[in-house]
Amino acid sequence: MSTSEVFVLDLRDGADQPPPSPSGGVVVLDRADTLVEHAEVYLGLLSEEMVTAVVCVAVGEPARDDGPGGVALTAPSVLRNAAVLWVGDERGVDWAPGDAAPRPPERPGAALEDLVAALRVPELFDRVVELAEGRSVSPGVRLVSCAVDPAEEAAARAAAVRSLCADDQPVGEDFGAALVEAHVPSTRDGAVLAGRVHAVQLDVVRRLNHVTELARALGTPAALFGTRRPTEEIGKHVLWAGQAVENYRQVVVELLDRVDGHVQIGRPPVEDVLAMGVSPPVEAAGDQVAADLRRAVDAQLDAGAALPALAHELRLLSARTGPQGCTAALEAARLRGPLSLEMPEFPRWPLSLWTLPLVLSCCAVVAYLLGPGWAGWVGGALLAACWSGAGWLVLARRPRAEGEAGAVAAAPVALATFGAVAAVGVVGGALGALAQPSPFTSGWQVQAGVWSAALLSAAVVVLGWRSAVHQWRARLRLAAMHDAVVELTGLAEDAVAGQWRPLRRRRAIAAAADEVAAGLEEVATALRGAQEHFCAVPRGTTVDGHDRMMRPVPAELYAVVRGDVVEVCRCALEPAWPAATSALRTAPGVYEQRLNRLIDEYTGDIRRHGLFAAARADRDEAARDALMARVWAETPAAAQALRVGAGGEMTQLCRSGQLRYLSTSAEPGLLRFAPARLRRVVRDGGAHQGFAADLAVTWGAGGELIGALRLLPLRVESVRHDAGGGE
C-alpha cells in the first residue's frame, strides 16, 4: 500500500506526543538509548491499522552498557520488522564504502533535518521502507536543496503585495464590456410599446395620415366639385391631429416619468409602469452574472491588475451598468412640448389677382373676334361668366380652420373682381369690333383665337388652384409632427429597451460588481496591513547553511510568488461570489478575516512543504516549472548528487569511529530521488534529459531535495533486540 502522507513524530526529549489517531506513514525520531523505553509507542503505532509503515530514526550513541562490545543499537523487539535508520552522529562524515579515510563533512549542517525532510516525501518513504524493512541501517546522504532563498522569497512577496495594492495600475477600459453585452443587449428587443401608449401612438399616426390624405385630395377636382369635399373638414382634422400629437407627447412623458421614478426611487410600483403598456422587465440570472463577472475578474488578476484598480473598475462598471434612469429622455420629451399643428392660412386669392389682366384680355379677345354683332356679345359674356364662376368657386372652396369660406361670402368678392374685369373686357372687345372689325375673316382663324382664349383661361384656373394648394401644403407642418412622433417613440423605446426591460439585470450586475469591489477593497486594505509579517524573512532561515548574496528577485520567483498571493486573495474573495449571485451583501470584515487566515495557512504551508509543493500551486504549474528550471540550472551540484552511486562519497550519518558497526558484506541500498516537477523540467529539454528516463530515480510529488540516500546495513552483531518492552 503506497503512503499518501507522512507524519513525523519526534520522541527525543519528549518533544512530541503520539497523535491520537495516526495515519499514513510515520517517521519516528528517537534517541538511540531510549528506543526500548518507547517500545509501547512503537507498538501502538505499528498496531494502528491506518498506519502504513513506521520508519524509526534512532539518533545518537548507544547506551553505555551496550558498548564497547560491538553493539551499536538496542531496539525493542517490536521494531524487529520495521525500518530502523540509525544516525550515530547528526553531523556525519564524508565517506565512501571501501575508502578507509573518512573526512569531516564538507558542508556541515542539517544532514539529519534533510534526511527527515526527504523522508516526508511519501514516495521516498515507501522506498526506504521497502529497502530497510526488518533491518537496521545507517543512512548516508548526498542532498542538494532546490528551495528558494527565504530572503529572496520574502522580497518577492513584498514586491507582489506592493504590485497588488498599487493605486496607479490601470485596468483595460473594456473591462466588463463582454459581461454587459451578454446581459444588457443594446438591441431594442422587447421595446415595442403596447397598451395605452401604443393606442395613443396609433391614433396620432392615423390622424396625421388622414390629414395627409385630405391635403393631397385638395389638389383634385373633388375638392372643388365633390359632395364630401376635403376643404370642408381639413381644418378641424388638422386641429385634432395637433392635439393628438400633444396628447401622445404627454403620454410618453408620463411613461418616461414612471420608468424614471421606478428606476430612481422605486416609485411608482412596477404595476403602474406596466399599465402604460410596456413589457415587464426581464429576469436576471444572478448565477450567470456572478460567473461571468468572476471570469472577468480572474482574467484581470491573472493579467496583473492591482486590487484597488480592479475595485475601481468594478465601481465604474456598477455605476455605468446600474440603472441609469431616463432623466435626459424625460427632459427632452418635456422640452419638446407643447406640440400643436397649426392650420396654415390658405392663399387669400387662390386665383391670383395677377390673372385679372388675363381675364380682361381673354374676354376682350373673344368679344372682338366674334363681333361685331350679337355673337361677340354672347361669346364674351359666356367667357366672362366662366371666369366669374371659377373665381367664385375657388374663393368659396378656400379651406379654413373652421371650414370652407362659403359660396355666399365668396359671391360678392368674385363678382367685384373677376366678374367686373371680365365684363369690362367684353364691353371693350365688343366696342372695338364695332369701331374696327376684326381682320381675321376666315372661320378657322376666329375659332382658333376663341378656343385659345378659352383654353388658356381654363388652364390658368386649374393651375392657379393647384398652385395655391401646393403653397398651403408646404406650410402645413405635417412632416415636423411625424418627426416629433418618431422622436418621442424613439425616446420611449430607448428608455424601455435600455433601462426598463433590463432593469433587473442591470441591478444584478451593479450589485455583483459593488460586492466584489467592496471585497477587493477590503482584501487590499487587509493585505497592506498584513504586509509586515507576511513579507518578513523567517528568523534563522538560510539556504544550504549560508546566506546567498542579495540580488534582484528572479522573474520566475516573482511570478510564482505573485501567483500565490493572487490565489490567496482570490480565495479570500470567495464569499463574494455567492453574495453576488444572490445580490446580498457580505458583512464587513469577512474578507479581512479570511485573508488573514489564508495568509497564515499559506505561510505555514510554505514552511512545511516549501514553495514548490505549496498547496496553492494548482493554478501556476508553468510558473513553478520555470522556477524549477532556473534553480536546476543554477545548481550544478544537484545533477552530481543525482548521479552518485552506492559506492560514491556521501555524508554517512555517524562518526568515523562508528563505521565499524556497518556491514562491509551486505549490499547497500541506494535511493536517488528528486521532485517530480524536476522530471518534467529535464524531460522538456536540456542536457539532463536522461534523468527523466532513469527508472532508478524516485520522483516525489513533494519535497525540495534532490540527491541520493544510501542505506548501509549494520552488522548483525551490532544490533540487539530487546525482548522486553512491547513484546
Place this chain on the structure above:
Amino acid sequence: MGAVREPERCRDVFGVLREVVVEDVGEFVTPGSVLEQRLVHVDGALFVRKYVSRAAGARDPRRYDLLDREVRAGTRLGQVFKRLYPRELARLAAYNLDVEEPFALLHAYHGEPAIGPASRFAEDERRRFEQELFRALVLTAAAGVVHGAVGMEAVRWQEGRLQLVDFEHALRVGDPRWDASSPDGAGRTGARADPRDDVWDAARLLRRVSLGPHADGPVLDRARDPERLRVLLDPVFDNPVELRPRAAEVLAALRGDPSLPPTTDPEAGLGPGRALFDQVSAAKGGPPSPPPARPPRRGRRGLRLFSLLAVAVLTATAPFGKGARR
C-alpha cells in the same frame, strides 16, 4: 473615579444666558472637525462639546475662527428652524465664546461617519444618500448658510438617514469668502459665498459615493462617468457658480422630498428695533449722512440737450451778427 461635573454659563441659539452642568463622558472625534471635541452629558442628554483649549488656541489661533463659524452657522440654523429643527443638520444647543476656552454644545450626532458605510452602499442606499445630501443642502440654503466643506468627512449616516455636521468652515450667504477656510477652492468662482458652492462639493461627493474613492482625485476625470451622473452633474461641474443649479433643482432631479419645515426669518423681528434706532439716530443728528445721490439721468440728459441747443443757436445766429456789424 467619577466623571467631572462642572457648571458652565452659556447662551442658547437665541442668545439667552443659561447655566448648565456639564459632565464629561469621553473623547469624541469626527473626521471633518479640526476642533477638539468631547462627549458630555447635560441634564442626562448627550451632547458634543467643541472647544478650543488654551494650548491648542495658542498653537493655532485659527481655531477660534473655526469655532466662531460653527457657532454663527448653528445659531442661524437654530433661529431659522426653531422647534422643528431638521434632523439632517447638526444642531447647536448652546455656546460661550467669552471664556478662556470657548466652546459650543451640539446635540449628539446621529450615526457614524459616512466614510465607512459608504463604500458598501447598495444601490437603494446610494440613491437615498444622494437625496438626503441634497436635502440637507436645501435646508442650509433656506437658512442662508453655506457649509463650505461638504465632503465625506462632514456627513454621518445611520439607516438611511444622513446628517451634515461640522460647520467649521461655514459662511452666511453673501459673506466675503475666506479663502483660507475653503478646503478646496475649486467650484468657488464668485467673490461672495453662495449656497451653490456647497452644490459643487456635494456633486463631488456624489461621484465619490458612486464611483469609489479613486474617482475623487485632485483633477476630476469625468470622461467615463455613467450617463446618470453626467445628466445630473454636468450642469454643476460645467457652470460657474451663478449658472450652477441650486440644491433644490438637483434634489428635484433626484426625486427627493422638496418640502421644507416651517422657517422663521430671524431678521424680521429686528425691524421695529432698527426703525427705532434710525429714529433715535435722526433725533441725535443722525448717523453720518450718505453721499448725495447721483442726479437723475433725465436731468443730465436735459442739460446736454440744452447745451447742444445753445451751441446750435449761437452757430446759426453768428452770420447775422457779422452781417449786422458790417
